[in-house]
Amino acid sequence: xxxxxxxxxxxxxxxxxxxxxxxxxxxxxxxxxxxxxxxxxxxxxxxxxxxxxxxxxxxxxxxxxxxxxxxxxxxxxxxxxxxxxxxxxxxxxxxxxxxxxxxxxxxxxxxxxxxxxxxxxxxxxxxxxxxxxxxxxxxxxxxxxxxxxxxxxxxxxxxxxxxxxxxxxxxxxxxxxxxxxxxxxxxxxxxxxxxxxxxxxxxxxxxxxxxxxxxxxxxxxxxxxxxxxxxxxxxxxxxxxxxxxxxxxxxxxx
Amino acid sequence: xxxxxxxxxxxxxxxxxxxxxxxxxxxxxxxxxxxxxxxxxxxxxxxxxxxxxxxxxxxxxxxxxxxxxxxxxxxxxxxxxxxxxxxxxxxxxxxxxxxxxxxxxxxxxxxxxxxxxxxxxxxxxxxxxxxxxxxxxxxxxxxxxxxxxxxxxxxxxxxxxxxxxxxxxxxxxxxxxxxxxxxxxxxxxxxxxxxxxxxxxxxxxxxxxxxxxxx
Numbered sequence: 041x042x043x044x045x046x047x048x049x050x051x052x053x054x055x056x057x058x059x060x061x062x063x064x065x066x067x068x069x070x071x072x073x074x075x076x077x078x079x080x081x082x083x084x085x086x087x088x089x090x091x092x093x094x095x096x097x098x099x100x101x102x103x104x105x106x107x108x109x110x111x112x113x114x115x116x117x118x119x120x121x122x123x124x125x126x127x128x129x130x131x132x133x134x135x136x137x138x139x140x141x142x143x144x145x146x147x148x149x150x151x152x153x154x155x156x157x158x159x160x161x162x163x164x165x166x167x168x169x170x171x172x173x174x175x176x177x178x179x180x181x182x183x184x185x186x187x188x189x190x191x192x193x194x195x196x197x198x199x200x201x202x203x204x205x206x207x208x209x210x211x212x213x214x215x216x217x218x219x220x221x222x223x224x225x226x227x228x229x230x231x232x233x234x235x236x237x238x239x240x241x242x243x244x245x246x247x248x249x250x251x252x253x254x255x256x257x258x259x260x261x262x263x264x265x266x267x268x269x270x271x272x273x274x275x276x277x278x279x280x281x282x283x284x285x286x287x288x289x290x291x292x293x294x
Numbered sequence: 295x296x297x298x299x300x301x302x303x304x305x306x307x308x309x310x311x312x313x314x315x316x317x318x319x320x321x322x323x324x325x326x327x328x329x330x331x332x333x334x335x336x337x338x339x340x341x342x343x344x345x346x347x348x349x350x351x352x353x354x355x356x357x358x359x360x361x362x363x364x365x366x367x368x369x370x371x372x373x374x375x376x377x378x379x380x381x382x383x384x385x386x387x388x389x390x391x392x393x394x395x396x397x398x399x400x401x402x403x404x405x406x407x408x409x410x411x412x413x414x415x416x417x418x419x420x421x422x423x424x425x426x427x428x429x430x431x432x433x434x435x436x437x438x439x440x441x442x443x444x445x446x447x448x449x450x451x452x453x454x455x456x457x458x459x460x461x462x463x464x465x466x467x468x469x470x471x472x473x474x475x476x477x478x479x480x481x482x483x484x485x486x487x488x489x490x491x492x493x494x495x496x497x498x499x500x501x502x503x504x505x506x507x508x509x
Contacts, residue, residue, distance in 0.1 A: 224295070227295040227296060228295060230298075231295055231296070231297045231298075234297060234298055235297075250365045253362060253363035253364065253365065254298060254299070254363060254364055254365070255298065273363055274359040274362065274363060277359075277362035277363050278358050278359050278362040278363075
């Protein structure tokens with residue numbers, strides 16, 4: 041079933057080089073609004089590079105080159121965007137929970153404060169709204185001054201998601217957000233991701249194929265820098281088109 | 295937790311109940327067509343079977359997708375597996391409605407010494423069994439499933455009695471053989487429908503207890 045959601049990211053003929061090494065080859069892909077798109081593939085296949093190119097995190101690495109185009113709502117993010125503006129719209133959650141070494145409150149208020157919000161009543165509202173949206177408000181509401189590093193791994197990751205939500209992005213990129221968490225914390229984050237889909241567009245890299253199956257609407261399978269198959273998750277996991285995809289998801293790869 | 299899986303299983307169960315309602319309607323209609331000798335109604339039953347088959351395909355596909363993407367385990371796995379089996383039983387019950395309707399179309403007027411009444415009361419039993427087997431699944435009631443499955447013996451006995459009655463009549467008067475064979479077939483179809491209901495009850499017992507029982 042093709043969904044009617046509008047295109048958020050459009051990637052056309054994209055190549056990516058680390059120096060002489062070509063990490064991505066001629067990628068063409070559309071990421072739709074309010075959908076969860078999962079990126080899967082073996083280590084080194086280019087999926088994280090691809091994810092990081094969506095908010096230009098790769099700019100931080102020297103000697104990299106992007107060709108082709110990536111547009112966000114029709115605007116080329118490598119030509120017509122200030123990278124700070126881009127990252128306000130496209131937030132990111134990383135593999136290891138990385139709260140700042142400060143209170144829960146200050147973690148969430150960090151981004152809004154950078155954006156010039158000073159009024160306490162406004163910040164209070166943003167903190168509560170973000171923590172609620174990240175499904176952790178009830179667990180921390182009485183203890184907002186507590187150091188975020190004192191929380192469990194699963195809670196820390198939800199704090200990081202709340203921190204991302206606080207600056208009201210449109211897209212959230214997630215790079216293996218549950219790989220450092222236990223199964224229960226993982227399922228909580230998965231439910232949360234599913235809930236967030238109503239308001240955000242989500243792109244997630246995961247090494248856990250079952251996770252891609254459980255949470256995503258579309259799945260992209262990368263192999264050696266190429267996009268091998270991109271389709272509805274139901275379809276890709278029950279009846280993939282490409283033999284390489286079939287081999288990978290059935291564990292007969294290599 | 296597992297909100298997505300729970301939501302998908304709920305949709306699946308609801309669709310199964312919808313399919314069952316359609317099957318019940320077709321049982322009702324095919325029996326009415328038989329008793330009232332209504333060819334038009336019989337044709338309606340035959341035409342409607344495609345919709346029941348479409349339900350089977352769609353539920354099966356949903357189950358495959360759910361297994362592929364949600365990795366259901368334990369009770370979730372047993373439920374999905376049970377649903378896959380149950381839709382097959384429901385689809386077969388639907389086919390038997392078509393079979394009965396085809397007999398109606400070829401039967402012509404007949405009244406064979408109360409055989410129609412016997413069939414009609416057997417039909418009521420089968421209708422109730424189908425209804426209760428799905429009810430037991432929806433309510434997850436092992437008790438109702440066991441009770442319903444046991445009713446199969448009564449249907450079997452009715453079929454035996456009908457069979458003997460019709461055999462006697464064919465011996466008496468060979469001129470009615472087409473009608474008699476038609477009604478024998480209808481009896482057989484009803485008996486098979488009851489067997490499929492029993493299977494549905496067995497699936498529920500498997501779902502709830504993990505045990506494979508046979509009635």
